[in-house]
Amino acid sequence: MKKNILLALLGLFFYASSTTAQSLIRCGTDIYEGHLRTLDPDYDAKKRATYDAALKDAKENPSLKNGVVYTIPVVFHIVYNTSDQNISDAQIQSQVDVLNADFRRTNADASDTPSDFSGIAADSEI
Numbered sequence: 672m673k674k675n676i677l678l679a680l681l682g683l684f685f686y687a688s689s690t691t692a693q694s695l696i697r698c699g700t701d702i703y704e705g706h707l708r709t710l711d712p713d714y715d716a717k718k719r720a721t722y723d724a725a726l727k728d729a730k731e732n733p734s735l736k737n738g739v740v741y742t743i744p745v746v747f748h749i750v751y752n753t754s755d756q757n758i759s760d761a762q763i764q765s766q767v768d769v770l771n772a773d774f775r776r777t778n779a780d781a782s783d784t785p786s787d788f789s790g791i792a793a794d795s796e797i
């Protein structure tokens with residue numbers, strides 16, 4: 672299984688690196704899921720069943736939260752060639768603040784949650 676994942680990721684890397692700037696792939700999900708479908712013809716049905724079970728569980732057990740907010744330590748490695756390409760600590764912190772607000776569902780656009788998810792969107796306590 673790990674070998675298949677590695678091969679898929681390598682294939683994705685080579686495919687993405689061979690595309691032109693006009694057709695740049697931003698996300699490899701479709702390619703990887705296509706690979707999974709070749710390995711398991713029932714992939715889509717299993718994925719749907721997993722999604723439906725998670726959705727049902729979230730709707731039936733809205734009180735599963737335990738009130739503990741988890742902190743995940745992170746480290747950023749900024750790779751650059753010239754000082755003009757470097758970014759400030761303030762810029763990094765700004766992005767961390769945005770992520771924290773999104774994960775805690777305190778972001779300014781939380782009210783724009785699509786209706787399909789409005790009943791289950793919640794603070795992830797991260």
